[in-house]
Amino acid sequence: MSAAALPTLPVLHSEWIKIRSARSVLGSLIAVFVATAGITALTAAAIGTAEAGSMGEDRLLGAFFGINFGQVAAIAFGATALAGEFRGGALRVSLTAVPNRTRLYLSKVAVIAALALLVGQVTGLVTFVAGQAFMGEFALGLGDPGTLRAVFGSGVYLMLMALLSAGLTALVRSGTLVMSLVIPFILIVPFVVGQVVGGAGQFMPDRAGQLVMRMDPQGSLGPWSGLGVAALWSLAALVAGWIAVRRRDA
Numbered sequence: 001m002s003a004a005a006l007p008t009l010p011v012l013h014s015e016w017i018k019i020r021s022a023r024s025v026l027g028s029l030i031a032v033f034v035a036t037a038g039i040t041a042l043t044a045a046a047i048g049t050a051e052a053g054s055m056g057e058d059r060l061l062g063a064f065f066g067i068n069f070g071q072v073a074a075i076a077f078g079a080t081a082l083a084g085e086f087r088g089g090a091l092r093v094s095l096t097a098v099p100n101r102t103r104l105y106l107s108k109v110a111v112i113a114a115l116a117l118l119v120g121q122v123t124g125l126v127t128f129v130a131g132q133a134f135m136g137e138f139a140l141g142l143g144d145p146g147t148l149r150a151v152f153g154s155g156v157y158l159m160l161m162a163l164l165s166a167g168l169t170a171l172v173r174s175g176t177l178v179m180s181l182v183i184p185f186i187l188i189v190p191f192v193v194g195q196v197v198g199g200a201g202q203f204m205p206d207r208a209g210q211l212v213m214r215m216d217p218q219g220s221l222g223p224w225s226g227l228g229v230a231a232l233w234s235l236a237a238l239v240a241g242w243i244a245v246r247r248r249d250a
Contacts, residue, residue, distance in 0.1 A: 005102035007110050014097070015111040019081055028077040032119050032158055036070030037127040044134035052138055055131075059138070060146055060215035063128050064154050067213065068187070070123060071161045071206065074116060075182055078162035081112050082241075083175025105245045109166060109238060116162040120155030127154070146215050146223075153212030153227055160209060160227075161186075163234040170241025173248075202226075205233040 019025050043065050047054045055062030085091045085108075098104040128151050132139040140147055168178045186206045201207050202219040211217045211226030221229060 005100055005106065007103060007107040011098055011103060011107040012111055015107050016115075018084065019111060019115065022080070022084060025077065025080045025084070028073055028080055029115060029119055031073035032070050032077060032116075033123045033126070035073050036064070036066040036123045036154075036158075037130055039066030039069050040064060040127045040131040041134065044131040048131070048134045049136040049138065054138075055135075058214050058216060059140060060150050061210065061213050063131050063140055063147075064124070064150065064213050065131065066127060067154060067157070067210065068206075070158060071186065072183055074120075074158045074161040075165040075186070076179055077116065078112060078165035078167075079169045079175035079178045079182075081162075082108065082166045082169035083178075086169075086173040101246050102242065105170065105242050109163065112162055112166050113159055116159040117155060120158035121152070122155075123158065124151045124154035149223060150213040153223065156227060157209040157212060157230065160205070160230045160234045164205060164237045167234065167237030167239070167241035171237070171244045173244075203229055205230045208233075 019029075040063070044055060053059070053062075055065050085094060094104055095101065098107070128140075128142070128147065132141070142148060142151070165175075165178050165182055168182060169175050172178060186204075202211075202221055208221055208226040209230030211219075211221055212223040214223065217223055217226065
């Protein structure tokens with residue numbers, strides 16, 4: 001990839017303006033925070049002090065109880081951020097302004113990644129602190145083993161989910177199709193695969209990625225290797241999307 005194809009500040013700024021001005025895209029990004037932190041805090045307030053393990057067998061993962069809802073919003077963010085280019089000839093307009101398709105694609109991906117990571121890191125910290133405030137004697141602290149890793153990793157995980165859906169949207173040119181396929185895939189398939197082939201479900205993107213938030217990871221993957229597997233899923237989707245953007249007609 002040549003230096004001429006790398007993102008530049010004006011292109012990055014224009015992609016930020018596109019996202020900021022699209023209510024559905026910005027709304028899905030805000031929903032990442034609201035769903036993850038809000039559902040975790042509300043659940044902890046309701047049942048957090050009932051008994052040990054009330055938020056889940058793994059106390060650390062339970063501190064991010066709302067992450068399964070937040071990842072749906074992250075998937076929606078990544079999909080809607082790319083989908084606008086494939087409606088009403090918008091891609092032709094974008095290519096008129098930025099003829100280099102690789103530069104355009106990488107700029108969009110970079111802005112999506114930066115925003116998702118920023119919101120993800122804020123979400124991870126607020127989710128942990130807000131949820132544990134309602135846990136009473138069962139609360140974990142930021143100084144406990146694994147907590148800082150989990151806070152940071154949760155933000156990276158949300159970013160990876162957004163990038164996964166962004167790459168797939170570039171591949172199939174439909175945000176609606178990606179959300180209708182990826183969300184059930186993330187929520188259902190890992191459980192089915194895990195039961196059928198005895199543990200292969202741990203290599204699904206959500207199962208692997210969420211290991212970074214576990215106090216006691218199970219299976220052959222560790223916290224960081226699991227996050228690495230999730231990153232490989234996202235990278236594969238992004239490469240497939242890049243190939244599709246380069247080769248297909250606008």
